[in-house]
Amino acid sequence: MKSDSAVEPQGPEENTPSGLRGVKNIIIVMSGKGGVGKSTVTVELALTLRSMGKKVGILDIDLCGPSIPRMFGISNQRVHQSSYGWIPVYPLADKTIALMSIGFLMNNPDEAVVWRGPKKNSLIKQLLDGVYWDDIDYLLIDTPPGTSDEHITIVEALRQYSPEGAVLVTTPQAVSVADVRREITFCRKATLPILGVVENMSGFICPNCEECTNVFSSGGGKDLAEEYAIPYLGNIPIDPELTKTLEEGGNFIEKFPDSRVASTMRTIVTNLIRDQ
Ligand SMILES: Nc1ncnc2c1ncn2[C@@H]1O[C@H](COP(=O)(O)OP(=O)(O)OP(=O)(O)O)[C@@H](O)[C@H]1O
């Protein structure tokens, strides 16, 4: 899934929507803790939606470590401005996925970490308003881990576009941790609907026999969802092929359509879009 730089975005036509106005559904992907696979889930959600015929955008505003460009094998890509705003990068030749990342704007990956509040918030607002998305079906927003001022900025800036809500990603180990509960409380206070919980790294797929072993206890995500009366979307196992494919910037869903991860992703997406 290397960058198809030959696919130059055609400039917007006259009177076509710009910014978020042409986006049909906005989904915010959040996690209480770092490293639970939020960006992985975002990428696989996008690829699964695409496999179901949807046009998808990913907005990566994870200032702590924008990893989405790397997962598409296009870390060195840069974006350019048009009179309609930033033109996203299209990592696939058919232009069914549009990608904008804070990583495309930084010379040094550690740059964003040292920015102070106002600079971060102003950049987040620019990223939310200033990208020419055209008419995509789903925009998935990858946010920094935890709940911070950045999240408040994101939710406030999106309010006028009535986002569908948030998907909360957790792992069996992190599920009992207060961070996930804080995330739920944050969404409720911000009146951001919770679309559901995804339990990632739930069991391990053996590379030899493809048997799934529960290394840690699983099912915590489901219990949590029940406790808070929020939808449970599904559990994704650890699959070494997924780690490898992401490192290579490949399309796991296309490469391994019969894998447990791919079928789980289809279930999650079906659960997610059922009411939309
Ligand atoms: N289900 C999975 N199977 C195999 N590897 C996975 C799985 N989920 C995530 N990973 C791997 O775990 C690592 C961390 O994942 P990822 O970067 O998606 O986490 P994150 O929550 O977005 O992290 P951050 O806090 O930095 O934003 C990556 O190397 C990714 O490839």
Ligand code: SF4
């Ligand atoms: S899951 Fe099967 S192949 Fe994998 S280590 Fe266990 S017995 Fe061996």
